[in-house]
Amino acid sequence: MSSATLIETRFLSAERAAAMIREHGLANCIRAIADHIASDFLRWETFDKSARVANHSPDGVIELMPIANAELYAFKYVNGHPRNHLQGLSTVMAFGVLADVATGTPLLVSELTLTTALRTAAMSALAARTLAQPDARSMAIIGNGAQSEFQALAFHSLLDIDTFHLYDTDPLASAKLLRNLQAMGLQAKVFADTRAAVAGVDIVTTVTADKTNAVILTADMLRPGMHVNAVGGDCPGKTELHVDVLLAGRVFVEYEPQTRIEGDIQQMPADFAVTELWQVLSGQAPGRQHGDDITVFDSVGFALEDFSALRFMRDLADQLKVQDRLSLIPALADPKDLFACLHAPAAIPSRPASRRIAFV
């Protein structure tokens, strides 16, 4: 037998991913991820899709989100624990993997907490660019937590939104968002409640974290032509929109079978009409038909968006010559002799002095 086949899995730690995004520029990354999502959505029917697998507990949910086409397989691990911030932890933490469909070899393990924030914002802005009025310039952001800066920057980058109205039940969260937006040179103002924040804006983004059937937005807050970007209602029992908001507009979704379970439309009968966004992107279904239409993007986050984001991060790592690797798979001289790897230490090119691997 020949010498052992060494399988190296590329690794992007949380710190490495942050450094890559800083180096390439956050707005550039969001725009590139939106482009990757758009191109993957345009080949929608080539993907092996399924609703994500969720394990629910009293405190939150842990989900796995797999997807594949003929070449690449991807999955994301992601949690949602709304009370995590009380102990200094993020509500949403994530990591993911790209693998080779032909052999099953894992190609990349990457943080996805930060990357998910970018891809969610990129998805929201891509949908809004497709559905909102072309002259939209103002947006309310209801829910000013970890995702909110990314939403603002994505809408500024992709749609030229330049005025942001902020509201959160936690004033410290709004103050944090205001500070971060002003540091980016964006116009923003904090309002006293949702009704005040949404008055007069062109787009409303709801991105709240409570794991409850909340009513963040009611129909009387809508105005003709508004686009609603509903991001926070994303698992069973977690909604943000009043039923009348869904009835007032045309509703667009990512992947209908998953959104029926997880989205705001979980409140609606199974035959409530929705349109999958890829159909609008590909010209197979109309988006906004009249200036006065109310459009609702009932976003829950679909595995294909993570697939797109992981593709982007892999390519960016190539471009930036990132070399970090993990040894997840045993190196075997004879693949039928797994037992041999117990006989003696495998030959390893190099050994790190340190034990904590962040690589930046």
Place this chain on the structure above:
Amino acid sequence: MSSATLIETRFLSAERAAAMIREHGLANCIRAIADHIASDFLRWETFDKSARVANHSPDGVIELMPIANAELYAFKYVNGHPRNHLQGLSTVMAFGVLADVATGTPLLVSELTLTTALRTAAMSALAARTLAQPDARSMAIIGNGAQSEFQALAFHSLLDIDTFHLYDTDPLASAKLLRNLQAMGLQAKVFADTRAAVAGVDIVTTVTADKTNAVILTADMLRPGMHVNAVGGDCPGKTELHVDVLLAGRVFVEYEPQTRIEGDIQQMPADFAVTELWQVLSGQAPGRQHGDDITVFDSVGFALEDFSALRFMRDLADQLKVQDRLSLIPALADPKDLFACLHAPAAIPSRPASRRIAFV
């Protein structure tokens, strides 16, 4: 806000896991994993269980296997690509994660290629100890690939099996297994075909890799009192036993909903009677009732076994004071301010000089 909450995820590379198993002893590890599986199977009803999620392609399959109880969540990524050995790759490669149900924090990322071989063998031997004749001393192993040494050692350790009959369509695989078993001091002999190998033995283990509806074992090869440990038939379109073998014996399974899809019983009608093994272990259903019974363990590999194996590896890492860690989750001073991690490099305790992480 206080300083950033540093989340460290324990990491066990392929080489680290091999070194830990060498240090603790392979037979000790297999016995301990069998004990962990038995104790987890005895609290079967406390687990949130689901059939695994599979993405099939012409060359193989990639699967995710999640499971959780009130404290711990686990999942395994595993592929099955029967032609991988032609390019020097393993048929089965795997890794997995343990996470905290209360917060969703990933606690451990571990190789599971080697560990899966141990847990599969531990599961097989645990089932056989429960179902086979108590005086069984000989076993045929049909399929002499990567899993076969582990099967032999597990049956030797848990059931005192001391005679092994070997057969594989690839003579080099049998020669490799013979060499490895003899090096462990076990009696083994290679036979010319399956019929010759199974003649007169007490237990037959089938652990072949072809992704086809094969007929490895037919009813005329059975003898009264035999236990059949069918390991290789484990996904749709991949079976090893003739239907008459299933009709000749009582069939035991891990998790019925998954085995109906993936096991040899995929060939049988939906009402074909099977018994879940946990019911036998807990005394709620009979195992072998007569010396002449033929018992069949239609094993496909269930997520709970990986949960048990990951628990064992985590505890062993503690015991052996393994310190390896990954940085998968961003360290944030304010969990609602994910954006902040893009401003400046996070504080990292130490930086490895090397880029390939194997830790042994």
